Amino acid sequence: MKKILITGCAGFIGFHISQLFLEKNFKVIGVDNLNNYYDVKLKNKRLSILIRNKNFSFKKLDINNSVKLKKIFSQKIYAVLHFAAQAGVRYSIDNPYSYFSSNLLGFCNILQIAKYYKVKKFIFASSSSIYGEKNTLPFNENISDQDNPIQLYAATKRSNEIIARSYFNLFKMNIIGLRFFTVYGNFGRPDMAIFKFTKNIISEKKIEVYNYGRHFRDFTHIEDVKNAVFKIFKKSKDSSNGRYEIINVGSGRPVNLNTIIQILEKSIGKKAKIKYIKKQIGDVKGTFSDVKKLKKKFGFSQQISIKEGLENFVSWYKQNYKI
Ligand SMILES: NC(=O)c1ccc[n+]([C@@H]2O[C@H](COP(=O)([O-])OP(=O)(O)OC[C@H]3O[C@@H](n4cnc5c(N)ncnc54)[C@H](O)[C@@H]3O)[C@@H](O)[C@H]2O)c1
Numbered sequence: 001m002k003k004i005l006i007t008g009c010a011g012f013i014g015f016h017i018s019q020l021f022l023e024k025n026f027k028v029i030g031v032d033n034l035n036n037y038y039d040v041k042l043k044n045k046r047l048s049i050l051i052r053n054k055n056f057s058f059k060k061l062d063i064n065n066s067v068k069l070k071k072i073f074s075q076k077i078y079a080v081l082h083f084a085a086q087a088g089v090r091y092s093i094d095n096p097y098s099y100f101s102s103n104l105l106g107f108c109n110i111l112q113i114a115k116y117y118k119v120k121k122f123i124f125a126s127s128s129s130i131y132g133e134k135n136t137l138p139f140n141e142n143i144s145d146q147d148n149p150i151q152l153y154a155a156t157k158r159s160n161e162i163i164a165r166s167y168f169n170l171f172k173m174n175i176i177g178l179r180f181f182t183v184y185g186n187f188g189r190p191d192m193a194i195f196k197f198t199k200n201i202i203s204e205k206k207i208e209v210y211n212y213g214r215h216f217r218d219f220t221h222i223e224d225v226k227n228a229v230f231k232i233f234k235k236s237k238d239s240s241n242g243r244y245e246i247i248n249v250g251s252g253r254p255v256n257l258n259t260i261i262q263i264l265e266k267s268i269g270k271k272a273k274i275k276y277i278k279k280q281i282g283d284v285k286g287t288f289s290d291v292k293k294l295k296k297k298f299g300f301s302q303q304i305s306i307k308e309g310l311e312n313f314v315s316w317y318k319q320n321y322k323i
Helices: 012-023 040-050 066-073 096-116 152-171 193-202 222-235 257-268 292-298 306-320
Strands: 003-007 027-032 056-060 079-082 121-127 174-180 206-209 243-249 273-276
Touching: 003 012, 012 027, 012 040, 012 079, 012 222, 027 040, 027 066, 040 056, 066 096, 079 096, 079 222, 096 121, 096 152, 121 152, 121 222, 152 174, 152 243, 174 222, 193 206, 193 257, 193 306, 206 257, 222 243, 222 292, 243 292, 257 306
Parallel strands: 003 027, 003 079, 027 056, 079 121, 121 174, 174 243, 206 273
Antiparallel strands: none
């Protein structure tokens, strides 16, 4: 049984990808520092599900802790799926140190240790935010203007891509960066719009809608993300010459925020109380993923429509929070 290290395993995406690899008969070692950026109870709940599987083991640690990480890597790790990071766009404006520590130092630390222990594949989470505000839609992986981040979060993710590329150039590592586009679904992040809207519509509180609802996002359901990540993992051969690849993981179907609210209202059976607010600094108007590469090279196609995905999310939310 191959051993996979998944960082950020108690987080939204790391949890789902850990479940996926366990289902596919890998041994998964999960690490996470369980920080309190959002409700730790949700992280513990995800963990409590993972640890039911005998092929899963968990170590609470920070990815900057080289000593503990080296102990894990010495157990012969086949591949690393690196999701631990300080996420969030707006939070990065007032809390830069968290991004310096986890997204820059932590990233370099884990990459360096992975190189030292010669892991066969290093797959990490980048972000659609690297495309910034000015690029033409849909966002293609080879777009020329990739270095104009409009906030620190995007800058750290783009830095990860560039640093990883130097490790490929120097050490012939097999590295893949996944540019995720607004991932949503059950066990999702409480700081993201779909979670906040659902919670507040259900409890009849106001929702704050930025940019007067004109934002559009390439919302990608977590089941589609799982499917894409596994196809990429399976199809990417670990060549001795190494590889470096950046792949958009999106749906290719952007949806306007007002449409999201309308679907949620129908699915919940309540009207939203909306407070429209101007566009916030650091926010982009829209994201739209060019998914040609994901489709052609990895045979991916979106399975979950936004309507189905939001209805599933509302039922998960009601069940999980006993409403
Ligand atoms: N969710 C999205 O829509 C989205 C979009 C683009 C990119 N991403 C990226 O995907 C990855 C996963 O995102 P997510 O939505 O699951 O976020 P998340 O916050 O739910 O998960 C991240 C996990 O990493 C852990 N973590 C953070 N810093 C750490 C550190 N220094 N050491 C150990 N653990 C640490 C956190 O405790 C958390 O459980 C992140 O890299 C994020 O930037 C997510």
